[in-house]
Amino acid sequence: MTARDAMLASVTRTIATAYDAISVLAAGLATQAELSDRFVDAVDLLSSRAGRVVVAGVGKSGHIGRKIAATLASTGTSSYFVHPTEASHGDLGMITAQDLVVLLSWSGETVELGNILTYSQRFNVPVISITSNADSTIARNSTIALVLPKVREACPHGLAPTTSAILQLAVGDALAIALLERRGFSPEDFKTFHPGGKLGSQLLLAQELAHCGDAVPLLPIGTLMGEAIIQMSSKGFGVVGIVDADGMLAGIITDGDLRRHMAKELLGLTVDLVMSHRPRVIQGNLLASAAMELMQSQKITVVFLTNDQGQPTGILHVHDLLRAGVA
Structure with a gap:
């Protein structure tokens, strides 16, 4: 031997x-x-x-x-x-x-x-x-x-x-x-005793890392695509959420949607003709680690946060998760 x-x-x-x-x-x-x-x-x-x-x-x-x-x-x-x-x-x-x-x-x-x-x-x-x-x-x-x-x-x-x-x-x-x-x-209780390090980052909630308020790119149904493109660029997420008359998230427009509808008349179309319906959403009390898993499995880089009524409350980018040490 x-x-x-x-x-x-x-x-x-x-x-x-x-x-x-x-x-x-x-x-x-x-x-x-x-x-x-x-x-x-x-x-x-x-x-x-x-x-x-x-x-x-x-x-x-x-x-x-x-x-x-x-x-x-x-x-x-x-x-x-x-x-x-x-x-x-x-x-x-x-x-x-x-x-x-x-x-x-x-x-x-x-x-x-x-x-x-x-x-x-x-x-x-x-x-x-x-x-x-x-x-x-x-x-x-x-x-x-x-x-x-x-x-x-x-x-x-x-x-x-x-x-x-x-x-x-x-x-x-x-x-x-x-x-x-x-x-x-609960995981929330666990977080109280583990605020630091890798474990602490895994126990963060999505709402703690999300962008809220005026930072969220949102437009009402009926808006022209020209304004939607400006909103997508100015807010820096590369997406814009479309809300209906009740303020609920009806759809989302991404770079992929723009490419699929690329034509001379694109700027004159309304957002509801271009948006993707039933976008992936999460609630704010979801663990950041679970949000990362969802985004990776769905191959998306941005996800909207909504409340129980389906109204958008924030937006989360994969870079927000990576910066916080969630991986």
């Missing part, structure tokens, strides 16, 4: 080991009533608390705990991570009687978590533990113990936390998403 083959075999083995572990957990949830009931009870308990979710762990479990706390916080469940050592030196005061504690310990015997566990019992703070040992000190003293299957680590020595960390992370993600769905956490 070449060095390359050995390396590839190692990578494949590690990924396959993680996959097998996740599969065992998923199968357990589907077939073991006690395990599935505990997960349901955990979600019920998490959603019922008025305070915050306090996550704690040591070592690799601590790193996973920080990620779980961050995922909970970003999906509508107020949460933060407390380091067990700092908790023993004053940070226990951050935990209130309205909170809930989540402890991560693969062995269930992590000594550093002892003070948090004792404090939680003293002040009647519920504890959910994520461990692989049902008979451990932490599991036995938890309100709900989520006991994970004892899977093989990817490390050939069975020492480095690899597969176990992935299982803990999967459980944290599962709890966070279950809470998200129970609360009806």
